[in-house]
Amino acid sequence: MAGPGGEPDPVIQTGRRVMAILLEVRGLFDEWVAAVAGTVDAAIGRYARRPCIVLAGESTGVLTARLQSTPKGQPLADGSFRIANGRPSPALTADWQAAFRGSRIETHLASGQVLFRPLDFPKQAVDFLDGMIRTQIDRLTPWPADDAVFGWSAPSQTSQDRIELMLAATSKQELEPLVQLAANLGAQSLVAFAAPPAAGETPADIRVFDRTLGGTSGRGFDTPRILRAVLLSAGAAAAVALLVGAYVGNSLDSEQQQLTRRISERRAALRLGPGGDSAVGLLARRKQTSPSSVVVLEALSKALPDGTYVTELRIDGDKVQVVGMTQDAPSLIRLIEKSPQFARATFFAPTTRAQNEPGERFHIEARITPSFGSNT
CATH class of the missing domain: 3.30.1360.100 (General secretion pathway protein M, EpsM)
Incomplete structure (x- = not known):
């Protein structure tokens, strides 16, 4: 809608600006909640005792689950299955289903699923590798930054002012079946490693994917939802406190005004006699x-x-x-x-x-x- 002279209506423009600001604030709030939730889940998950399950054999289509560590109970025999619609086929036993719930799943990607590229940076870039690599993913890999998962090896110094490292990257689509499987089994997190090609001594595995899937420690807690509920509750409590404070403040102000008026009336009554004469005049007359x-x-x-x-x-x-x-x-x-x-x-x-x-x-x-x- 246009205003007089064909110009846009200022009311509509103001409404659009307000909506844009609200959307931006909501986006920032969601990002903050996600960051805090990730930190909380990672911190609690780091100190929580949970089983670790290693999945191998993804390249053949048949996965083998091996219980690497468990806080209690007897070790389970390895289990094999395929992934069908995000679930194991054949179905897992009750013991394995219980072991997967709240567990940490680790898997090693096949070399054919991962792209490896050696990178060279100045020595001063050691503290900024994450940002520098992330901004170059579109150029270093065939996937956009939003569709790629990646990691890199520990940098090694090649000269006095240069370092080199190995970049490992793959597509999120390669890991999507595993993500669905882990989420459906109630796992707490999924971690994927890639083994770079050996050159001399055996290199360390590169972690290319690490995601928290379920609630904290697999107990079914939805940390973002809990954070939102806590923040909304705190906001509601603050609003109620402000309303109560305003009401009590208005009541106290009203009482104070009444007391002030009564004091003024009493003072006036002391200054004036019953007929309206001043006290001094009454004393003089008396x-x-x-x-x-x-x-x-x-x-x-x-x-x-x-x-x-x-x-x-x-x-x-x-x-x-x-x-x-x-x-x-x-x-x-x-x-x-x-x-x-x-x-x-x-x-x-x-x-x-x-x-x-x-x-x-x-x-x-x-x-x-x-x-x-x-x-x-």
């Missing part, structure tokens, strides 16, 4: 409207004349009661009412004079006016 003992005493000391003594002073709400001695009790009513802090002064008990007292004992009650703490 100061102006509530009587103060010190102010009452000071006002009385100013209102009462010299020679008058106060023996009792009681403040009850907005009332004050004064008891004392004076020379002229009635005049105290007028003097107290002149003070702006008092009003409605009266005697709340009779005025008395005792023989041994110098003056009259008075009992005066007055109302305290709410003018304390005023700005005037």
Whole structure:
């Protein structure tokens, strides 16, 4: 689909790029899983005790199986069979079937099945032989790199700065019947060797094929599948942990916001009174409207004349009661009412004079006016 002006639709282009990236990532992931699975299988297989079976006679079509080593049990007599549709014909005995399960199968290829070529490299190429040989397989053998299996002998130094080795290669199709046979019998791995032509001393066999076929140690474990399951489980667990963490985090944030709001409300309530007035204003109003003992005493000391003594002073709400001695009790009513802090002064008990007292004992009650703490 094309966009305006005949240009490709940008949405389709973006989708294609995303698909290409996903396919590339999936390919890298599969390669990583395969590499790790191979490493795990090789590591466990190296230390696992398993039987080793040698197959010989492939060039004649009749294979002879010989149990080379077994971790337990009695040795088995050699067995012969042909390969028919990837299975032994005639069928193997139960003992041989049990021996093949989880075993390591080794076979030696006939010289007619293998191509041998001597190669010469600089001495500095010893550490890079795998890459250098692999990139030249198309030129060194009649098979493409994807269709060939190969190996090489240990390099030997021919001069001060040159090394030589023997390349052994064959087609994967030559080994396909053996691979099917080993897989159907439940073998753990298949290894194929090639014996190079003798030239002087007997050369060592060259390993041209080594593949892990079954699960680890022949127990039927599918290592790639296990790795994928473990990775998917770990990814799912991580996703669940992230979701739970996000949910718990949101819940904690909500609770924190509620607590912060409540704290703010409490602080505002402390600053404001029930009617919305500030606490400072309420305190000022209370100061102006509530009587103060010190102010009452000071006002009385100013209102009462010299020679008058106060023996009792009681403040009850907005009332004050004064008891004392004076020379002229009635005049105290007028003097107290002149003070702006008092009003409605009266005697709340009779005025008395005792023989041994110098003056009259008075009992005066007055109302305290709410003018304390005023700005005037």
